[in-house]
Amino acid sequence: MFPKWYTEKRRRAKELLKAAKPAKYGSDIDLNAFNLQAPPHEKIDELTDLEKDVREVSKLVGTRDDEEYRSGTYFQYDNDVVYLQHSKSLKEKGLIIRSIDDAVQTYPWLEKYWFKELPIGLDKYTTYVAANSVGGAFVWAQEGARIEHPIQACLFMGADRAIQAPHNIIVAEPHSKVHLITGCTVHPKCETAAHVAATEIYVKEGAEVTWSMIHSWGENFHVRPRTGAVVEDGGTLMMNYVLLSPVKSIQMYPTVVLKGKGARVSFRNLILGRGKSNIDVGSGIILSGEESRGEINSRAVIMDEATIDMRGMLRGNKPGTKGHLECRGLLLSDKAKARAHPNLDARTNEADLTHEAAVGKIAEEELFYLMTRGLSKDEATSLIARGFLDTDIPGLPPTLQAEIGRIVSMTTKEVM
């Protein structure tokens, strides 16, 4: 049974939704045009029981169907959690993975985390999830639990004209360590759909959390993930984002509050903008803890007629805080567009905030250099594009990293 606070909060969110405001950035999506209902999917015993198409595409977003090198798996197909598994030994070590709907009934104390770092009224997408969420993963690393391998959560969409609206919560208790890979993708036959999501991350004293979000959509998809996080004393959060497929529109601006002394966050965004994708990706850091540190590193290769806005915000509230923002965009076509919007906001004269931004095409000199080594112009372009996105993503499994490289070089080669 759902606790009273939960039903009450959903009811209030539904009220708010009537007058909810659009997001500050990105095109305004009519969420009513999409169906919250989807045909049900049955539970499976093994990930390999999934149909081949589903397995193949979910692999591209980091979901291993053999579950090797994974500490647990959460698989949501449309609105149903079809698979949820993690080893008993990890439970004993202090790792809990549940579907959020289940977790909220088992752990009513989740009230204190429920839309706390992500205000319900932030924009209509957040309100929509608060009012209507179905599914999402709850990951809870208990005090001192050090979980070696990542947990994989796959949010898979199969129903056409549907909307998926999960709510994820990660709670890392003091001195715990956990990595969640969230892969979001769609069935090749699903043509048009929307994905809105709310993710809240709580990093307690001395805890280390890595959250890698890997997206692979279709060219008629609207995507609006919302993320809020807080990091306490000495905690570390690593936020990785990878987008390699075309999408109709995506807009997100995850924001992390470094509340504790010496808290740290690092963002890595790797984006391959293809087709007519309209991409608006920001990263925000609020440095409120003494000597807290934050960095944002965004790389985008933009081709075809894709457009990208790369935003970054650093706000230094306390002396001794330090933040760095780096945005680099590489344009591979005349019709591609890239804009960088750095925003540095020092609220004390002892906050040290810096940024570097560069957008442009490949330097002729670099192409020529590689051509003198016997590479054709297309091969050289592809190698440079791949190298451009080949930044080391901390914590990302090497196989996944290699896969990213492979996709980038294939894609850039095929279009040239």
Add this chain to the structure above:
Amino acid sequence: MALLEVKDLHAKVDGKEILRGVDLEIGKGEVHVLLGPNASGKTSLALTLIGMPAYEVSKGKILFDGENIVDLNAAQRAKKGIGFAFQFPPAIRGVKLRDIIRLCSGKGPWDPSKEHEEKFATEMLEKVGLPPNFKDRDINVGFSGGERKRSELAQILAMKPRFMVLDEPDSGVDIDSLKLIGKRIDEFVKETGSSLLLITHYRHILQYVESDFAHVMCRGKIVVTGDPEDILSRIEEEGYCAYVDICPPAIKKEAEKLMHD
């Protein structure tokens, strides 16, 4: 037949003529040294030979193996066996030295699952005295002057070219690097029978690289060809003024005066 025959080569950059009728013949296995004051056209000649798009050939021919390669792009010329070591190679973030070395050798990109592929890159690096961890470095990013020269040479050696142009492989390197680079070049020429056009300002490297001819360039032309030792000795004594009429009269007068004193 010479391997490379350059005939009355004229080239322009942005409409400005920078090569004004270069004639040059290089036979198989020959080593030619190209000398000349700054801005005389040495690098321009090299870049025109390897096919840099900005260097537009307005007249003349570049015959390689008897075929005019003027209309081929840089990649096609490389595939024919022409290798070029840059004086100032660009840094390319994310592109690893190991991948370039493999691509130079005509193999596909480096496959991390195959151990023997790693060996090839490290072997090449070892030859030029770069530590094995350089294979994972982004090409030229944060390389010192000497490291760049060594990395250029490792790539050229991996290409196994039939003809190579080395643009000042000896500038800005310390004495140990110079010795190693010189020895490797000499070895490679002797082992493979490759031909070489070596651009330099200094005779030091020629202690290690045995050369057959020297040319002096001035204002986009080769003005003198001869025995390297003779030409270098005269340049060292008298400066380029000995061969070319490039010195403003005041300086020439001063130089002559100094020599007579």
